[in-house]
């Protein structure tokens with residue numbers, strides 16, 4: 001038996017919805033096209049009110065249809081912020097940040113099979129704690145400036161390099177990621193790239209963005 005760590009897997013795309021969805025039907029069509037365009041590991045439903053808090057009503061309004069569409073395509077769906085809503089809507093899991101439900105509490109509520117992701121921002125320590133508490137992935141960022149979320153803190157590529165070399169819990173990179181700036185994050189060791197505006201605002205549309213991200217992942221696959 002070898003005591004070497006298993007080889008790194010190819011980086012995968014983790015889609016995040018826009019924070020507001022004006023036209024639910026149009027969004028559904030864009031999402032369908034995006035999911036057909038190439039590999040997408042997971043989708044996070046992240047709908048926010050003007051105050052930056054989860055928009056429960058909007059999440060309920062689009063939740064079931066979006067979850068059905070994604071799950072049909074083999075894409076896991078996580079709800080941002082609310083484990084209770086993830087449970088209510090039949091999602092695959094929840095993403096929790098520093099001000100949200102603790103990972104251990106979410107695990108108790110959702111059970112062993114749920115996917116629970118945790119924000120680490122730029123803190124290796126917080127990431128280790130989340131891993132110990134049972135998170136299925138830790139998310140570092142923001143790697144680039146973003147207009148999608150206020151109050152982000154900058155994160156360095158080195159976090160991904162060190163984490164990938166030492167830890168088995170998968171790491172996600174987030175924050176201002178586009179097709180144009182993704183490559184260094186892949187090379188540094190991100191298991192997943194979490195992307196919102198870089199997909200929905202791509203000049204050739206979301207499906208083209210999904211194709212382009214996957215081409216980068218293929219080219220840089222370990």
Ligand SMILES: Cc1ncc(COP(=O)(O)OP(=O)(O)O)c(N)n1
Pocket residue numbers: 044046080081095096097098099100117118119139140149172174194
């Ligand atoms: C994959 C992923 N990583 C980080 C975040 C940020 O979560 P949080 O810090 O709770 O901020 P909000 O998203 O709630 O504004 C995330 N959502 N997803």
Ligand SMILES: Cc1ncsc1CCOP(=O)(O)O
Pocket residue numbers: 016141142145146147148149152174175176177194195196197198
């Ligand atoms: C939710 C979140 N957490 C850190 S940066 C960010 C925004 C991600 O969206 P985008 O890919 O548009 O920068």
Ligand SMILES: [Mg+2]
Pocket residue numbers: 080081095096097098100
């Ligand atoms: Mg949150």
